Amino acid sequence: IKFFVGGNWKMNGDKESLGELIMTLNTASLNDETEVVCGAPSIYLDYVRSKLDQRIGVAAQNCYKVPKGAFTGEISPAMIKDCGIEWVILGHSERRHVFGESDELIGQKVAHCLESDLGVIACIGEKLEEREAGTTEDVVFEQTKVIADNVRDWSHVVLAYEPVWAIGTGKTATPDQAQEVHEKLRGWLRENLSDAVADSVRIIYGGSVTGGNCKELAAQPDVDGFLVGGASLKPEFVDIINARS
Numbered sequence: 066i067k068f069f070v071g072g073n074w075k076m077n078g079d080k081e082s083l084g085e086l087i088m089t090l091n092t093a094s095l096n097d098e099t100e101v102v103c104g105a106p107s108i109y110l111d112y113v114r115s116k117l118d119q120r121i122g123v124a125a126q127n128c129y130k131v132p133k134g135a136f137t138g139e140i141s142p143a144m145i146k147d148c149g150i151e152w153v154i155l156g157h158s159e160r161r162h163v164f165g166e167s168d169e170l171i172g173q174k175v176a177h178c179l180e181s182d183l184g185v186i187a188c189i190g191e192k193l194e195e196r197e198a199g200t201t202e203d204v205v206f207e208q209t210k211v212i213a214d215n216v217r218d219w220s221h222v223v224l225a226y227e228p229v230w231a232i233g234t235g236k237t238a239t240p241d242q243a244q245e246v247h248e249k250l251r252g253w254l255r256e257n258l259s260d261a262v263a264d265s266v267r268i269i270y271g272g273s274v275t276g277g278n279c280k281e282l283a284a285q286p287d288v289d290g291f292l293v294g295g296a297s298l299k300p301e302f303v304d305i306i307n308a309r310s
């Protein structure tokens with residue numbers, strides 16, 4: 066399994082600051098055992114792809130579920146691919162909870178992106194009240210099921226476990242907490258899909274990952290990488306990419 070580190074820049078940066086970040090990444094020494102993908106704001110996807118070294122992938126942060134049409138403000142997988150971009154983040158907690166995207170819509174997006182040959186970083190994760198109520202497993206299994214129902218070929222899917230209470234809060238899941246959920250998710254894939262899927266799909270962790278906590282998290286057997294928000298905009302993203310070095 067190749068370690069996978071995604072950056073999620075969210076709605077941050079401008080051409081100048083992202084240009085500087087890109088220069089830092091282009092000239093950094095990166096572990097080539099790690100697959101790296103940067104999630105850029107849609108308006109900068111083309112710009113970022115043209116500047117970022119080809120050894121680093123680019124992801125859109127969202128897209129719609131059909132190729133084209135009267136959907137003002139949306140972008141399609143076909144357009145993303147047309148800009149030379151290979152990945153999209155879907156089902157991020159901010160899409161689910163700020164913009165009200167349902168499991169059903171996320172499932173439809175997953176299906177259409179994969180049909181369009183776009184790799185999908187599919188995000189799942191429980192809210193604080195769900196964790197406190199002891200329903201973490203139910204929540205993440207249900208979210209995973211809706212995604213899985215829309216996947217035929219898992220080779221272009223990365224599953225990102227991101228507990229909502231850890232996103233942007235500085236409250237990282239402990240290595241044990243992350244490992245526990247990742248192990249259960251892999252068990253779910255084994256039971257409901259196949260050994261081949263369970264053994265090959267990257268399950269990455271997201272939520273307040275930093276240069277300081279990444280090594281301990283990366284040492285967990287079922288943590289196959291990270292999805293990084295805030296720290297992906299800083300030079301320490303390089304340390305996170307190299308967490309397994």
Ligand code: PGA
Nearest residue numbers: 232233272273293294295
């Ligand atoms: P964070 O965001 O690293 O800033 O917590 C992670 C994410 O939302 O993917």
